[in-house]
Amino acid sequence: MKYIVENSKIWDERSENNDTWSIPVTSEMVKLAREGVWSIVLTPTKPVPANWFPEKLEEKRILCLASGGGQQGPILAATGADVTVFDNSIKQLEKDAFVAQRDNLKIRTVQGNMQDLSVFEDESFDCIIHPWSNGYIDNVQPVWRECARVLKKKGILLSGFGNPIEYIFNVGKLEQGIFEVTNTIPYADIDHMDDPETRKVVESGGYLWSHTLEEQIQGQIEAGFAIVGFYEDIGGTALDKFINSSIATKAIKL
Numbered sequence: 161m162k163y164i165v166e167n168s169k170i171w172d173e174r175s176e177n178n179d180t181w182s183i184p185v186t187s188e189m190v191k192l193a194r195e196g197v198w199s200i201v202l203t204p205t206k207p208v209p210a211n212w213f214p215e216k217l218e219e220k221r222i223l224c225l226a227s228g229g230g231q232q233g234p235i236l237a238a239t240g241a242d243v244t245v246f247d248n249s250i251k252q253l254e255k256d257a258f259v260a261q262r263d264n265l266k267i268r269t270v271q272g273n274m275q276d277l278s279v280f281e282d283e284s285f286d287c288i289i290h291p292w293s294n295g296y297i298d299n300v301q302p303v304w305r306e307c308a309r310v311l312k313k314k315g316i317l318l319s320g321f322g323n324p325i326e327y328i329f330n331v332g333k334l335e336q337g338i339f340e341v342t343n344t345i346p347y348a349d350i351d352h353m354d355d356p357e358t359r360k361v362v363e364s365g366g367y368l369w370s371h372t373l374e375e376q377i378q379g380q381i382e383a384g385f386a387i388v389g390f391y392e393d394i395g396g397t398a399l400d401k402f403i404n405s406s407i408a409t410k411a412i413k414l
Contacts (some may be wrong), residue, residue: 161273161298161324161372162247163298163350163367164273164297166367167173167248167296167366167367168248168249168250169253169376170363170364170365171187171248171249171251172249172250172251172252173251173368174365174366175228175229175249175251175252175254175255179229180204180231180323180386181229181252181291181292182229182251182252182255183229183230183231184229184230184231184234184255184256184258184259185230185231185235185259186232187262187263189235190235190238190259190263190265190409191220191238191263192218192413193235193238193239194237194238194239194288196251196347197295198231198236198238198257198292200231200232200235200236200283200289201231201232201233201291201297201320202258202289202290202291202292202318202319202320202408203256203291203292203320203393203394203406203407203408204393204394204395204396204406205393205394206391206393206408208318208352208408209219209389209391212316212318212389212410213316213318214286214287214308214316214342217236217239217240217252218239218240218241219240219241219242220241220242220286221241221284221285221286221287221290222236222241222242222243222244222245222286222287222288223244223246223280223284223285223287223288223289223310223330224243224245224246224289224297225245225246225274225277225288225289225290225293225303225307226274226290226291226293226294226296227245227246227247227289227290227291227293228245228246228247228251228252228253228256228269229247229252229255229256229271230255230256230258230259230370231255231275231276232245232289232291232407233256233259233267234256234259234260234263234265236262236289237266237267238266238309239266240248241265241287242266243265243267243268243269244268244270244280244285245267245268245269245270246269246270246271246272246274246277247269247270247271247272247276248271248272248296249271250348251267252272253270253271255267257269273276273297273299273301273308274290274293274294274306274400275297275299275303276302276306277281277306277309277310279358280310281310281311282285282309282310283309283310283311283315284310284312284314285310285311285312285315286312286315287311287315287316287317287318288301288307288310288315288316288317288318289309289318290307290318290320291319291320292315292320292321292406293320293321293366294319294321294371294376295321295322295369295370295371297367297369298348298369300321300371301375301379301382301383302377304379304380304382304383304385305383306347307383307385308383308384308385308413312413313314313413313414314412314413314414315412315413316371316410316411316413317380317385317409317410317411317412317413318394318408318410318411319376319380319404319408319409320406320407320408321329321371321376321407321410321413322370322371322395322405322406323392323403323404323405323406323407324345324346324347324370324371324372324373325372325403325405326346326370326395326397326398327347327368327370327384328341328342328343328344328345328347329341329342329343329397330343330355330357330358330399331343331352331355331357331361331362332355332356332358332360332361333357333358334398334399335361335397336398337398338398339398345370345372346369346370346371346372347369347370348367348368348369349361349362349368349369350367357409361378362387373407376407380408380409380411384396384413384414385411385412385413385414386411386412386414387409387410388393388410388411388412389408389409389410390407390408391407391408391410392404392407392408393406393407393408394406394408
């Protein structure tokens with residue numbers, strides 16, 4: 161699909177420009193993680209609760225899904241986990257490879273579309289870390305189904321995603337702090353490329369889709385998961401003054 165290729169290129173550029181999700185963790189953070197002091201995020205700012213993770217991560221097989229950038233993967237690898245980082249952007253994966261070489265970590269990197277995990281066998285992983293990223297694909301249901309397939313029974317899926325509320329506003333004007341309601345949900349950037357402001361945002365940030373909360377939450381349940389944890393965080397837009405528009409969930413494969 162063309163947009164998958166385009167988003168890969170855009171994220172390569174964002175990574176080279178040190179996007180918020182593209183700044184590798186420091187050697188000091190890796191050192192502390194080796195000593196048992198660490199945290200990661202699924203959403204812009206709030207750390208994932210410690211009790212969302214398995215009691216012991218050492219030798220656990222973890223898939224960092226659409227999670228390149230040298231952030232979650234290296235920290236988890238430093239705890240002793242067996243980490244694979246899967247991402248659509250080569251430059252994002254290079255950040256993980258950089259930290260792995262710098263700090264003597266073992267991390268496998270694989271490029272691909274999060275909707276297709278066919279490179280992995282059934283029940284390959286104990287845990288999947290899926291930070292805010294599935295807004296960059298048109299259909300999230302294949303992601304949940306593939307996560308269920310590659311996770312072992314009672315495996316853990318930790319995900320971050322957006323509340324679709326922000327997509328009712330004109331994208332370009334929202335970036336300027338102007339709340340102009342122009343869109344209906346579901347929303348897709350590709351349907352609004354005739355708007356110069358939207359096109360400008362897409363060219364620098366990537367194509368986005370507003371998956372409904374039903375698709376995000378009930379979609380996990382239908383794929384065979386039980387939702388056992390939930391919290392909200394800011395979304396990194398002008399809406400932050402009024403509502404938390406990022407969501408994180410903990411799900412367990414039944």
